[in-house]
Amino acid sequence: MINKCLILAAGRGRRLSSLGEPKPLVRLLGLTLIERVILTLRRCGIEEFYVVTGYKGKEVRDFLDKLSIQKGIRIVHVINEEWEKENGLSVLKAKGKIKGKFLLCMCDHIFQESMVKKVMEYEPADEEICLCVDFRLNNPVIPDTNEATKVLVEDGRIKDIGKKLKKYNGYDTGLFLVSQKIFSAIEESIRRNNDSSLSGAIRILAKEGLVRAIDAGKDAFWIDIDDEKAYKRAEKELLNMFSQKDTDGPVSRYLNRYFSAKITKYLINTNITPNEISLFSFLMCIIASLAFLLGKYSYLLFGGILAQISSIIDGCDGEIARLKFQSSKFGAWLDAILDRYSDAFLLFGLTVYAYNPLKPLLTLSIGFLAIIGSFVNSYMADKYDQYMRREFQKLKKHKPIRIGRDIRVMLIFLGALMNQVFFTLVLIAFIMNLENIRRIIILYRNQEILD
């Protein structure tokens, strides 16, 4: 198993200097570029990181030393004083330090875990080298095709590589799986062509048929953060990617996530943790439900708005956790527990608001049914989501609608807005309990999917 990676982080990145220098330490959504690359690779199984530093190298190394201690990651420094020359020299500095086969990537390329895993799955022969190639020639992450490194792939092997290729069918994603052969190839490229670029070495190996192309895939996301435009694009794409969840209901997907992504973009640059956001969202719901208890329309309206905002903020904890690699089982669990308490308090507040002394049993029963229906709806969500995942795989595009918390809170908000509290409780009681019965029937018919 490949468990080592060489990361090139020696260059200056002048075109990105408006956002800060050195480039590896430019912050994007709460993490430096190099940190995001390292944490992405760690999740793919990489355990040892060799980082080549050059421009403002001490600053970068100090940062990496802190990261190493804080997160328990093995990071080996490789120093390249010739960082102003071509990047093949950076690779060459690692010769003798890094053994066997290893991943090779750039500190300013962001890529999805799935791409890395694809590359790591491949077992190259001792002499071989693999390059992850993007075959989507119109991929919008490559706005300037003049600047991109192009490749010509035939029968799964790279025939030629370079920025100036006339005939090409893919782009170099900057993600390699290499053997020790890479060092001699760079040396040969320098000797023979006076070319110390990594591409020069790959070109030599390609001529010998030693470079395999691995398809990044049709849905793969990667981007070379070369300038401010690419930086903005990366920010947007990452926010989009990490703010979606398969199990999102329609209100989350089409409304809440739009706002929560904006809040996340702001909060992610602070030190606020996902668990603190969960707690904050919970407290907002408690205040909202206390407002309901006061029994006046103005307070009701205030509480309803607060509840809806809380529901939006409740999406941020997960987004930030995923974007900053801070996800934890405990965090997800705590969030779910607090959501249950929040739901119950909101519905209890509404029940007291709607209480009619002339019809005590009716009004209390409806509130009670709304509470229990909502509870059980969440209680059965785990198993139902298993079913949903399978359905989604079958149907591909049409995600089945999921009735859950997002819809519940939206109904509470609308009910408060229109001062129709009793009607809202009736609606929630009906929708939730009917949905629960529907789920029991669905799972009864699909028992085999329960794991």
Next chain:
Amino acid sequence: MINKCLILAAGRGRRLSSLGEPKPLVRLLGLTLIERVILTLRRCGIEEFYVVTGYKGKEVRDFLDKLSIQKGIRIVHVINEEWEKENGLSVLKAKGKIKGKFLLCMCDHIFQESMVKKVMEYEPADEEICLCVDFRLNNPVIPDTNEATKVLVEDGRIKDIGKKLKKYNGYDTGLFLVSQKIFSAIEESIRRNNDSSLSGAIRILAKEGLVRAIDAGKDAFWIDIDDEKAYKRAEKELLNMFSQKDTDGPVSRYLNRYFSAKITKYLINTNITPNEISLFSFLMCIIASLAFLLGKYSYLLFGGILAQISSIIDGCDGEIARLKFQSSKFGAWLDAILDRYSDAFLLFGLTVYAYNPLKPLLTLSIGFLAIIGSFVNSYMADKYDQYMRREFQKLKKHKPIRIGRDIRVMLIFLGALMNQVFFTLVLIAFIMNLENIRRIIILYRNQEILD
């Protein structure tokens, strides 16, 4: 991997005839003896069953054919007309039919899955044979040591075997893992000693050092159902074994299980399914909560008793499912969902009963807190149980007390009995919510155990 088993079911079993004939079809806790052996082995990974039938063979084969179709099990018939002779002949009839290595056992021996798995883990050499041995010489399942087959084991190998051994250190459990060698050994035993018993063949192999002893383990349960006394003992032990759950709370463990085992013993001989029992228990709770709504002490008392009985019966579904190999993920899930609805209805009934128009908000809030506390208590039980399992493994004997549904329903019962409904709700609200907070703190401190 071993995936075949030869089951000897040809004998008459005269000593058990008071309970019915033929022996393989004697029913024990809802299943025939042969059915229980087959279903136990199937759960251990056995896929092909070769069953030797003799006495009333057609009856047994008809039963097995039905079982085969109903449960989708491959069963091959082996007929032994000489069933009145020694049991080695039964084995010999399978020669040429069953290939490779296979398990060999008796239709009237009941054993725990863990024993079978231990035997199947062992990889014998081609010539070797393994016998699962019980080294507990005072094992109470062997009341008549004269009748038991004894073994002398030295250095993990069986030296001698027989009913009349003077020097021995273990008992033959009747569970073997054998190779084709067993057939030639039986033939040799007949030729040389005119002994057609299985023990005779094992004795010959043992002399050559070819029989390994596999320790059944200190906690293993197995029993040879030879007479009515052993039958009663097996019934008692199985009920005990299958009526306990690691996650049982104290009321379940020390009270409810005592009664539910008795009800299970009765219900298991009917066609009532575990899911039907879950539904029945749920309906009892609904009736109990409706009784609470009526607001009179007599109805309250009736409802409280009904709730407690329902809680006891709620244990039977799982017991029957386990004893009859009918456990399903859906069944366990449905049971949990119905329990949540039951709890909520009971507590809502009590809340309405305790409602005081002079202190409306107080009485409603307490009822609400009891409902939400109970619900979240169950909602977090999964993760908490992970923690409990680890703790239990560390502490071995002292199972930590688990506060859950059994305690809740018992409090409801006692509260109804003493007509102290408001106080009961206060108690449940406090205990459940405090327990929830305690669990959050515990899991926060033990995050690493969450899977």
